[in-house]
Amino acid sequence: MASGKNSNQSSGSQQTLEQEEAALQAAENEAAAEQQYLTKILPLSSPILIPPDAKIISQTKVGYDQVKYQWTKGEYNYTSRWHTRTPGAPPEQGDSWVVERHLPGIGAGPNARKGKREILVGDGKWIPKSTWDAAIQARKHGTATQEQKELLDHGHWKA
Numbered sequence: 001m002a003s004g005k006n007s008n009q010s011s012g013s014q015q016t017l018e019q020e021e022a023a024l025q026a027a028e029n030e031a032a033a034e035q036q037y038l039t040k041i042l043p044l045s046s047p048i049l050i051p052p053d054a055k056i057i058s059q060t061k062v063g064y065d066q067v068k069y070q071w072t073k074g075e076y077n078y079t080s081r082w083h084t085r086t087p088g089a090p091p092e093q094g095d096s097w098v099v100e101r102h103l104p105g106i107g108a109g110p111n112a113r114k115g116k117r118e119i120l121v122g123d124g125k126w127i128p129k130s131t132w133d134a135a136i137q138a139r140k141h142g143t144a145t146q147e148q149k150e151l152l153d154h155g156h157w158k159a
Contacts, residue, residue, distance in 0.1 A: 008134075014047060014129065020070065031077070034141035038056055038057055038067060039052070039056065042067060042079075042082060042159075043069060045079045045082075045097070045127060045159045046069070046082070046097055046099070046157075047080070047097055047099055047120065047157040048064070048073070048080060048099055048120065049079070050080055051068045051071050051073075053071065054069040054070060054071040054080075055069070055070045055071065056068070056069055057070070061083075061086075061133065062087070063145060064083055064084045064085060064086045064087065065083065065084050066081055066083035066084070067081070067082045067083075068080075068081045068082075069081075069082075074101065075103055075104075076101045077102045077104065077117040078099070078100070078101050078102075079096060079099070079100045079101075079102075080098075080099045081098050081099070081100070082096070082097050082104050082159055083095070083097075083098070084097065087094065088139075088140060091107060093156055094132070094158065095158075095159040096156040096157055096158055096159055097129065097158075098119065098120075098155060098156060098157070099119065099120035099155075099157070100117060100118065100119055101118050101120070101126065102115065102117045102118075102119075103115055103116045103117075115128075116128070119131075119155050120157075121151050121154040121155040125154075127155075131151070132152075132155060133150065134148070135148035135149075135151050136152065137154050139152060141142065146153040153157035
């Protein structure tokens with residue numbers, strides 16, 4: 001009986017150079033396809049236009065995945081965040097977008113102002129993030145009013 005070295009047989013744990021190169025090429029192709037999806041395809045389903053130079057942050061959270069697109073336009077910093085259904089969300093929620101804008105505060109001087117954070121809940125309709133957060137907490141505790149439920153429904157844009 002021939003040994004593995006001379007019989008063109010190898011142990012199951014070793015890869016040939018060709019197999020390693022093929023695996024590396026497959027991983028590179030997959031990474032390129034994911035990058036194409038994140039930069040060109042997914043942003044098209046956002047409720048607001050995402051500029052091509054937006055910063056992209058892809059994350060895996062506990063129980064869901066999300067991709068955040070961040071950019072600045074005028075005085076506002078924007079985040080358009082796509083996510084899969086989050087734990088505890090209504091079953092019909094599915095994959096959705098949440099859009100936030102932040103106007104940074106100016107601490108002193110003649111143009112001093114408090115910063116503000118807002119969530120997009122309709123065509124051109126922004127609500128304070130504190131109102132949004134209160135609606136989320138109420139839903140988690142089973143005490144959400146009909147108005148809060150509607151805000152959350154309108155602020156989660158279907159992907």
